[in-house]
Amino acid sequence: MRVLWFTNSSVDYQEHITGYNGGGWMTSLKNVLDKEKDIELGISFLLEDTEFKKKINGTTYYPVSHQSGILDKVISKLKYGNNLNKRFRNSDEQYVKKFVDVINDFKPSVIHIWGTEKNFGLICEHTKIPVIIHLQGIINPYLNAFFPPNISLKDFIIKDGLNPFSISKNRKEYNGWKYIADREKKIFRNCKYFMGRTDWDRILTEIYSKDATYFHCEEALRDEFYTALKWKPQKSNKAKIVTTISGPLYKGGDLLLKVANLLKKELDLDFEWEVYGIDNLQVQEKLIGINTSDVNLVLKGMGTSEQIRLALQTANVFVHPSYIDNSPNSVCEAQICGVPVVACNVGGMSTLIKNNVTGVVVPANDPYTMAYSIKEICTKDAIAEKISTEAVKAANKRHNRDEIVMNLISIYKILYDSQNS
Template sequence: MPNDTRGFVEKLIKPEKVDDRVDKYLEIIADFKPDVIHIFGSENDFGLICGRTSVPVVIHIQGSLPPYLNALFPVGMNKLDFIIGRGLTFRRRIIGWRSELAFKRNATREIGILNKCSHFMGRTEWDKNLVRLFNPSASYYHCEEALRDSFVNGNRFWKYVYNGNMVIVSVISNPWYKGVDLILKTAKILKVYAKVKFEWNVYGVSDIRFFENKYGIKAKDVNVNIAGSVGKEKLVNALCEASCYVHPSYIDNSPNSLCEAQYLGVPVLATNVGGISSLVDDGKNGILFPANDPYTLAGHIITLNGNRELSENLSVAAHDLAVRRHDPETIGTTLYRIYKSIASV
């Protein structure tokens, strides 16, 4: 499928018609004649081919827009902030202003796709329940996802090191629901109230001025370092040298960043949202905390600080689980079995 190479403004003024895109998908299918079509994600328009082709289609659930819409904006935020708030580029203002409307429209489309597709893959109770909700007659297959080779095939592994300074790592992306605000709030609580020396390195984002202005917390004032995007090897090193990994998202299915931290044996703390409880068994291979609860998160960080036994127990259990869960050979065998089953229907 050729990429749409038009600029942001051009796409905004004259978006490509969905029907035209679907027609292109069907032309490619007719030309290639696949035995099975595997679509990653129900939130995009690829799933609109369901019911319009005789080739079996399986959708691998990634995120899901209806529940993501429910958690789109952090507490205290709404779309007006993208007009009056400081620290946003023009592009980010437009995306933010339109995000609620776009999510509503695309969430409605996704529900239609979920209703029409006969086969789904997933890996958490959360995505399994979504399929049951929107299409109880569909087939659901459990299949884990592979991780990047730098995490699976490397020779680095987390080891407990404590020199009086706690190093916290988070890996997030730009959407408002990924928890930048929770990081700032928690860091402020730790800085003001806790006798804990810490630094919090945040990867994946490079500009959080909007959140700093919105919540009145400057990252540098609360020991938060915005590290931007880095290569896989550098991220592996950062995780292995951290005291813990914090996943602050308001909604997620099975985030790779969390799974990668577990694979390396980093003690993880994560919000109990979406499919994360299928990845983290609270108190055994990680610690769960409620979304938008910086006080509980701060308390867990304090508990973990300098606690070698707890840190190492969480580390070993997380690594053992992740090695089994993300075994490439098992995943390949499972995929082949699923494809064969779907193709024979």
């Protein structure tokens, strides 16, 4: 069976071309799928490259250029002016033509699209080959939670100051999100098959694609976290908290500041909080009036999987502050390592965490309960050990790569048979 992936990342392509080893959970899954002799895999992704396709070790890669030339940009600007929606639609149309070229060249039995965030899902209208979309982050509910409490659209637009260029850039970013959200609804309407792993993404499928068929399929994790030494309670007078987040405001950087402030000034916890994935919280500091340096937050920037693994093994607790999420791999990685997790009960989090059993979930925008829960875990070994043990059991079962691949192949076969019956 020939299976074509459309992915938001280049998986292991750049490792083969440049030697850069980005790793990643998709590479982990691909490595297991490569052992299946009945599957021939093609992978297409957005990446500036002169090659239309390149076959490496049995996998055919299709990098699709994601940059327009200067002339194309000028023509688009002249043709559509400031109408961003028309410019975005024109761009999508050009991409779809390239995606169709990839499909015609690879001739897949099944097309597997990873996520609704990009424009890959638009191909559902342009092919009769079975297409299934694996749900990742879902834009419409993300847009609903785009602004943290007490932060408005105006705050977002002027978050970088009153520079006209920055204001225009931020406004365009927000309008771009709205366009992508509308495009996502169209993708949901036109696709017959979806797969996911949480009650939340199943519910959203039923809302936006009422006649679609939904399959449950878990995700693999990065290799390092399967072999990591399991966590034990840390014997130190100073608690260590670890978080991995990205830059958008809805990821909860402001909540980190509020919680850290409570831990230090009200709960008298001696701690250091390592935050990976970002190197500043300047916007959040400005908006809520709490400085990173005053509340023991250490912003580590991007961390390798090995750095994060080591940080987890020496942590007391992992904290996920996001205001919206489906099933963040950072939480799953912490669980499989045995690190107790405290997270906001949003999106798919209640599928990942059984409260007070495999972790702790707290209401979104509740720094008080989050701070209290962190201190409980950091100061009471019995609670931490119980959560750790149950989290490892749940995560090992959930992220068993062999079972994931078996399930994935069975789904591919169902789709293929539906087309050829």
